Amino acid sequence: MTDGTTGRYAGVRAAVLGTGLIGGSVLLRLADAGLDVAGWDPDPVTRERARERGLTAPETVEQAVAGRDVVFLCGPLPTLPRTLAQVAELTAPGCVLTDVGSTKAEVAEAADRLGFTDRFVPGHPMAGAESAGLTAASTTLLAGAAWVLCPAPGPATLAFRWLTGLLVEVFGARVVPMSAPEHDSVAALASHVPHLLAGALAGAVQRSPLRDAVLALAAGSFTDGTRVAGTPAERTANMLLGNRDRVLHELAEVRVLLDELAAALRAGDATALTGGYAEARAARSALRDRRFVDLEQAFPADGDHAAEVAWLCGLGAAGGHLTDCRIDSGAVSYTAWRPAAD
Amino acid sequence: MTDGTTGRYAGVRAAVLGTGLIGGSVLLRLADAGLDVAGWDPDPVTRERARERGLTAPETVEQAVAGRDVVFLCGPLPTLPRTLAQVAELTAPGCVLTDVGSTKAEVAEAADRLGFTDRFVPGHPMAGAESAGLTAASTTLLAGAAWVLCPAPGPATLAFRWLTGLLVEVFGARVVPMSAPEHDSVAALASHVPHLLAGALAGAVQRSPLRDAVLALAAGSFTDGTRVAGTPAERTANMLLGNRDRVLHELAEVRVLLDELAAALRAGDATALTGGYAEARAARSALRDRRFVDLEQAFPADGDHAAEVAWLCGLGAAGGHLTDCRIDSGAVSYTAWRPAAD
Numbered sequence A, B: 001m002t003d004g005t006t007g008r009y010a011g012v013r014a015a016v017l018g019t020g021l022i023g024g025s026v027l028l029r030l031a032d033a034g035l036d037v038a039g040w041d042p043d044p045v046t047r048e049r050a051r052e053r054g055l056t057a058p059e060t061v062e063q064a065v066a067g068r069d070v071v072f073l074c075g076p077l078p079t080l081p082r083t084l085a086q087v088a089e090l091t092a093p094g095c096v097l098t099d100v101g102s103t104k105a106e107v108a109e110a111a112d113r114l115g116f117t118d119r120f121v122p123g124h125p126m127a128g129a130e131s132a133g134l135t136a137a138s139t140t141l142l143a144g145a146a147w148v149l150c151p152a153p154g155p156a157t158l159a160f161r162w163l164t165g166l167l168v169e170v171f172g173a174r175v176v177p178m179s180a181p182e183h184d185s186v187a188a189l190a191s192h193v194p195h196l197l198a199g200a201l202a203g204a205v206q207r208s209p210l211r212d213a214v215l216a217l218a219a220g221s222f223t224d225g226t227r228v229a230g231t232p233a234e235r236t237a238n239m240l241l242g243n244r245d246r247v248l249h250e251l252a253e254v255r256v257l258l259d260e261l262a263a264a265l266r267a268g269d270a271t272a273l274t275g276g277y278a279e280a281r282a283a284r285s286a287l288r289d290r291r292f293v294d295l296e297q298a299f300p301a302d303g304d305h306a307a308e309v310a311w312l313c314g315l316g317a318a319g320g321h322l323t324d325c326r327i328d329s330g331a332v333s334y335t336a337w338r339p340a341a342d
Helices: A019-031 A044-052 A061-065 A077-090 A105-112 A157-169 A180-207 A211-216 A222-232 A233-241 A243-268 A270-289 A306-317 B021-032 B045-050 B061-064 B078-091 B105-114 B155-171 B181-209 B213-217 B218-232 B234-241 B244-266 B269-289 B306-317
Strands: A015-016 A035-038 A071-074 A096-099 A123-125 A144-148 A176-177 A291-298 A321-328 A331-339 B013-017 B036-040 B070-073 B094-098 B123-125 B147-148 B174-177 B293-300 B321-328 B331-339
Touching: A015 A019, A015 A061, A019 A035, A019 A157, A019 A176, A035 A044, A044 B321, A061 A077, A071 A077, A077 A096, A077 A233, A096 A123, A096 A157, A105 A180, A144 A157, A144 B213, A157 A176, A157 A306, A157 A321, A157 B174, A176 A306, A176 A321, A176 B213, A180 A211, A180 A222, A180 A233, A180 A243, A180 A306, A180 B181, A180 B213, A180 B218, A180 B244, A180 B269, A211 B147, A211 B174, A211 B181, A211 B269, A222 B181, A222 B269, A233 A243, A233 B021, A233 B269, A243 A270, A243 B181, A243 B244, A270 B213, A270 B218, A270 B234, A291 A306, A291 B036, A306 A321, A306 A331, A306 B213, B013 B021, B013 B061, B021 B036, B021 B147, B021 B155, B036 B045, B036 B061, B061 B078, B070 B078, B078 B094, B078 B105, B078 B234, B094 B123, B094 B155, B105 B181, B147 B155, B155 B174, B155 B306, B155 B321, B174 B306, B174 B321, B181 B213, B181 B234, B181 B244, B181 B306, B234 B244, B244 B269, B293 B306, B306 B321, B306 B331
Parallel strands: A015 A035, A015 A071, A071 A096, A144 A176, B013 B036, B013 B070, B070 B094, B147 B174
Antiparallel strands: A123 A144, A291 A331, A321 A331, B123 B147, B293 B331, B321 B331
């Protein structure tokens, strides 16, 4: 990451639609990196705030996206298909479109239906905060984040490559390539079910006659375990509804474990309970102790890209990520980190 | 909090039995504050490490507790009743005994059975970390922590008052007075059920074929929601088993909320789902926005202390805590913070 105009992407003209917490952070960082970037938000007060921060924030979507090379769609999930159709209409065929929504299959299907898969790359940066809005946004919120991008064969691969390089260069992103359905299954466990558990715990405390005493004793486990219950309720509801079946499926898997732990506790079975926690702790150890090997992989720049997409999806499924993508004399070369075999 | 010998408690001789994460942090802070303190741990390597850090760490429990004014019992929960009996035998009747276990009813009942309620004050500092052992302990882990002490009428009240002043002065503790059963109900929601949810989530990820990809995308909600699943499995199991019935009861309450959220999601009912999250968010807002009023309350230093204990337990149940306790010319006066009425 550099401040000031970035090398490969100098002169790129970008737009960000929806400048809340995530969109605002995308906008701020693109501007910081020296790109020509315009932000638009449906809320006039937010547009005014953006201007006060020295950002370009025109009055209309049309003005914001005119002549841009890339548009980040950062509005609420339910609005994305409509915005996608609108922006595709307003921009040139070479303009790359991406989004930052927390579920991917729905918007990917919409893009397919609308016929924009050749230049729409579904995306999801894994970052967030309890707060919301442009005032909570920052140039650093997304720095170094895991950022899912969904590759697809055909012309979409070109857009994927270009966007990967941009995200690496401007955000220092760890780009995780995944198919949209794979992302949604993984995000169900990595994010959506945790939101459900946090909501249930915080809601039960809110209803409990012990609430005030619980808040007085709230230390790490409660504060950590309910943090995401502080995010705006509607945003969380949209996220869960946008991935309903997968969330319910993974919730059922988590309930199996919860039932096992509760049964061991009810039976006073210390061995089973300790065993259950040893299994849980292994996931934490795996998270903490992950080791990576770096690798390089090249593909022909042209062709149908099927092998390239298969390799990319395999890398993401294995827990790896891209660290760069460069195109040179007829070949595309990726550098990546992949978890080391134990 | 001061460094160097503390005023009111200068010359106090303390002992800490069990110098893991919590006991080690108690030991380090007491030493830092200039008290004469000895630490003992059943593990010879830990004793040696304590000596390397300049601490007094004799070879036997007998040596550690001889002539002490206060003994902190910081061993594993199942060992506490036995250690309590042993230490009561080895110390003078004026020596105050307390523990730092994460459940209180069981050890309070043991003290009652053994006849040590007059000088044993059950305690629980609300702090922890994923790590364990003396190497992870620090002088600051407990600084400013909410620290539950269980008051009881009769001579135990004197021990409670004295210990409250010590914890405030040495640790900057927010002393939360609560009966042992009340503590255990509150801790079930504030800590034990969160440990169950974290264990179930981390365990499900560990079992999932998506594990490596989930770890790659793990951002706030997963990392936060599983953090306590990284604590030593046996410690967590002991904690849950020591509070079994209350944990299962509160878990059932949390499951009610989880079922409601899941039903709203399954039905695609955005209104119900948003409503559920609004309720959950209210608990987070209450935690963040709590306002306190400070108050003072005096009681006769002598008598049966029933009114004093009732006031103390009422303060803790309301989410308040003590900020000091002083005894002066026949009266005890507490200063406290209590949540302001909305």
